[in-house]
Amino acid sequence: MINTITQTYTVTDIRKTFESLDADMRTIARRTKKWEMSLVDDIMHDVLALAEAGYLNTIDITLLDANKNALQATRYTINQNGVKSSGDKAGQNNDWADLPNTELVVILSYSLAWRTKSENEKTQFQRNHSFKINWVRSSVNTSYPNLRSSNAQTYASNGYELNKRNFK
Numbered sequence: 001m002i003n004t005i006t007q008t009y010t011v012t013d014i015r016k017t018f019e020s021l022d023a024d025m026r027t028i029a030r031r032t033k034k035w036e037m038s039l040v041d042d043i044m045h046d047v048l049a050l051a052e053a054g055y056l057n058t059i060d061i062t063l064l065d066a067n068k069n070a071l072q073a074t075r076y077t078i079n080q081n082g083v084k085s086s087g088d089k090a091g092q093n094n095d096w097a098d099l100p101n102t103e104l105v106v107i108l109s110y111s112l113a114w115r116t117k118s119e120n121e122k123t124q125f126q127r128n129h130s131f132k133i134n135w136v137r138s139s140v141n142t143s144y145p146n147l148r149s150s151n152a153q154t155y156a157s158n159g160y161e162l163n164k165r166n167f168k
């Protein structure tokens with residue numbers, strides 16, 4: 001006898017999962033003093049629209065030095081086929097600091113579904129969802145070769161997961 005478990009998640013589960021990313025991003029913004037909370041609101045607005053449509057793979061929050069080298073980063077990898085019905089609590093971001101001559105950036109990695117859309121379709125999606133940010137291509141090396149990585153929390157709701165990985 002074979003038992004299978006099928007889990008389905010809803011837009012509500014995606015939003016619930018992204019509440020933890022929102023909390024993390026706000027903490028990082030406050031600790032680094034690089035962003036106003038209104039910018040976090042705008043970033044999360046766009047990120048959530050993309051996530052709800054299945055257009056994201058990863059979200060990186062990266063602290064860069066003046067030469068655009070990563071000093072620290074956190075990556076959130078979306079897993080739409082997760083097994084967790086609920087996730088860890090947001091937090092554990094107390095090691096981010098306000099360093100001089102640095103900037104904080106968000107780097108998105110898009111799903112195949114987004115990458116195969118025409119430029120017109122992408123523009124229309126952004127208009128229909130009232131995007132707040134003018135997203136541009138990044139040249140930051142998100143393999144973070146000079147940083148060590150470690151697994152962190154998993155944020156989840158009904159099988160929709162955000163797996164957090166820290167780079168220091």
